[in-house]
Amino acid sequence: MNFKNKMLRDDALQGKTIVVTGGGSGLGKAMTKYFLELGAQVAITSRNLEKLKTTAEALEAETGGTCFPVQCDVRDYEQVVAMRDAVIEQLGSVDVLLNNAAGNFISPTERLSANAFDVVIDIVLKGSKNCTLAFGKHWIDKKVTNKTILNIVTTYAWTGSAYVVPSA
Numbered sequence: 001m002n003f004k005n006k007m008l009r010d011d012a013l014q015g016k017t018i019v020v021t022g023g024g025s026g027l028g029k030a031m032t033k034y035f036l037e038l039g040a041q042v043a044i045t046s047r048n049l050e051k052l053k054t055t056a057e058a059l060e061a062e063t064g065g066t067c068f069p070v071q072c073d074v075r076d077y078e079q080v081v082a083m084r085d086a087v088i089e090q091l092g093s094v095d096v097l098l099n100n101a102a103g104n105f106i107s108p109t110e111r112l113s114a115n116a117f118d119v120v121i122d123i124v125l126k127g128s129k130n131c132t133l134a135f136g137k138h139w140i141d142k143k144v145t146n147k148t149i150l151n152i153v154t155t156y157a158w159t160g161s162a163y164v165v166p167s168a
């Protein structure tokens with residue numbers, strides 16, 4: 001993706017550290033690249049460490065920035081706390097949490113099991129709650145301010161959409 005007309009100046013995120021859940025591919029990868037281009041250091045997380053490592057290496061080569069891959073299943077609060085602590089140890093602090101991790105089963109609703117619904121809800125809702133809680137508690141405990149949490153949602157969260165009902 002080539003951002004010829006960037007909305008922000010090249011150093012707009014200089015000195016900032018951002019955590020992007022679901023950062024190994026798709027929208028998370030694209031946002032991470034842009035953040036790196038704007039001067040941030042970024043930690044990317046997902047369950048697939050090999051994919052994260054490949055993505056981090058490619059993005060660092062493209063941008064010259066620092067991209068730290070950390071394996072984490074956002075459905076598990078203890079893994080989220082461990083990820084948070086690993087990022088802080090490696091990168092010093094976190095200024096922005098971007099809850100982007102998502103899951104879905106592209107399927108007619110009537111074919112989905114209760115477990116399939118639970119998996120999507122656990123990633124999208126519980127994962128966002130786990131990350132927000134873990135980072136928020138840390139920031140409150142350290143008495144830091146001016147931190148940001150961004151939650152990515154799909155447009156069909158408002159309108160609904162066939163084949164993606166659990167996510168919508």
